[in-house]
Amino acid sequence: MNLHEYQAKRLFAEHGVPIPNGDVASTPAEAREIARELGGKVVVKSQVLIGGRGKAGGIKLASNPDEAEAVAGQILGMNIKGFQVNKVLIDQQSPGGIDQEIYLAVLIDRAKRRTMVMASAEGGMDIEEVNERSPEKIFRAYIEPALGVRSYQTTYLASAMDLPRDLWRDFHKIVVGLYSCFKANDASLTEINPLVITGTGKLMALDGKMSIDDNGLFRQPKLAEMRDVDEETAAEKEARLSGINLIQLDGNIGCMVNGAGLAMATMDVVKKFGEEYNCAPANFLDIGGGAKSDQVATALRLILSDKRVKAVLINIFGGITRGDEVAKGIIEALDQVKTDVPMVVRLAGTNAAEGMAILADSDMETAATLSDAAQKAVAAAKGAN
Numbered sequence: 001m002n003l004h005e006y007q008a009k010r011l012f013a014e015h016g017v018p019i020p021n022g023d024v025a026s027t028p029a030e031a032r033e034i035a036r037e038l039g040g041k042v043v044v045k046s047q048v049l050i051g052g053r054g055k056a057g058g059i060k061l062a063s064n065p066d067e068a069e070a071v072a073g074q075i076l077g078m079n080i081k082g083f084q085v086n087k088v089l090i091d092q093q094s095p096g097g098i099d100q101e102i103y104l105a106v107l108i109d110r111a112k113r114r115t116m117v118m119a120s121a122e123g124g125m126d127i128e129e130v131n132e133r134s135p136e137k138i139f140r141a142y143i144e145p146a147l148g149v150r151s152y153q154t155t156y157l158a159s160a161m162d163l164p165r166d167l168w169r170d171f172h173k174i175v176v177g178l179y180s181c182f183k184a185n186d187a188s189l190t191e192i193n194p195l196v197i198t199g200t201g202k203l204m205a206l207d208g209k210m211s212i213d214d215n216g217l218f219r220q221p222k223l224a225e226m227r228d229v230d231e232e233t234a235a236e237k238e239a240r241l242s243g244i245n246l247i248q249l250d251g252n253i254g255c256m257v258n259g260a261g262l263a264m265a266t267m268d269v270v271k272k273f274g275e276e277y278n279c280a281p282a283n284f285l286d287i288g289g290g291a292k293s294d295q296v297a298t299a300l301r302l303i304l305s306d307k308r309v310k311a312v313l314i315n316i317f318g319g320i321t322r323g324d325e326v327a328k329g330i331i332e333a334l335d336q337v338k339t340d341v342p343m344v345v346r347l348a349g350t351n352a353a354e355g356m357a358i359l360a361d362s363d364m365e366t367a368a369t370l371s372d373a374a375q376k377a378v379a380a381a382k383g384a385n
Contacts, residue, residue, distance in 0.1 A: 167203055259318070
């Protein structure tokens with residue numbers, strides 16, 4: 001689950017990370033009143049769960065309350081990469097301007113299976129771009145959970161970035177606070193971009209990003225309430241409530257798979273065989289382990305609700321999930337939604353033979369391997385275009 005900037009920064013502040021004074025508005029009039037309370041010179045920032053807000057015109061400066069009201073009126077209701085702006089954050093402008101922008105994050109290095117602090121003096125831009133252009137300008141320190149952030153680690157990071165020495169102590173406090181926020185909230189990412197040196201010589205988090213591990217939400221009822229359901233499509237919301245992991249993409253081949261790793265592999269293989277024919281996955285969909293026929297039916301119905309889908313690939317490797325339950329769900333979904341979208345099914349593992357027998361009279365292709373299934377799905381989608 002991703003949090004909005006204003007939500008992330010408020011959580012950062014609870015752990016001692018300095019942030020600008022500000023508040024959230026949903027109308028231009030509210031933006032004007034907040035700007036008046038903050039002294040007039042503010043930044044008006046769209047609150048959507050997508051990057052590139054500034055380039056899209058979703059972040060603007062205002063020098064007085066009237067200008068803040070006008071700017072908020074321009075931003076509210078904007079569509080930024082498919083997300084509508086319903087709220088704006090009104091933040092006080094950085095005192096004395098900005099002398100330097102820094103990137104700082106706490107995240108999980110999955111390859112090393114460790115938590116790390118990542119920092120770069122190239123703040124204010126996408127870290128992926130920095131990594132591609134100047135990887136030597138990104139510095140890392142790995143955190144031992146039993147010890148937490150050590151002063152020698154923040155000294156290394158500050159020195160590597162040529163941070164002014166008189167700011168090293170404050171930088172240490174911010175890194176410790178960001179890591180504390182990461183741990184306390186079951187986060188997979190806490191990111192400040194940029195952490196700035198203001199014109200008055202202070203460090204301040206001007207932006208914030210935070211991703212929460214969904215598996216930890218049962219321990220975080222306060223965070224669960226922060227979920228912005230308006231940022232989900234109707235299909236994604238229904239999938240979440242049904243215990244299905246769904247992320248909609250821009251392709252034309254719907255994928256239904258059990259297990260996140262297998263789902264990613266399926267998407268990769270579809271992309272590989274479909275690239276030449278402009279075919280790609282339309283979604284990431286993991287029905288999970290032990291899915292019953294009703295969940296399978298819901299998943300297939302959600303896939304077919306996307307009008308861009310020209311073919312469906314069902315790739316199930318049965319362990320806990322049983323092939324016959326999957327087959328019953330497919331039949332149930334086809335009873336609910338009449339469709340002529342071609343389907344390719346690959347079942348393997350537990351009760352796969354029973355599942356294929358249930359599907360024997362249905363009008364769909366079968367495949368023995370993932371490669372074969374992906375190629376048949378691409379051919380079907382290509383023929384439907």
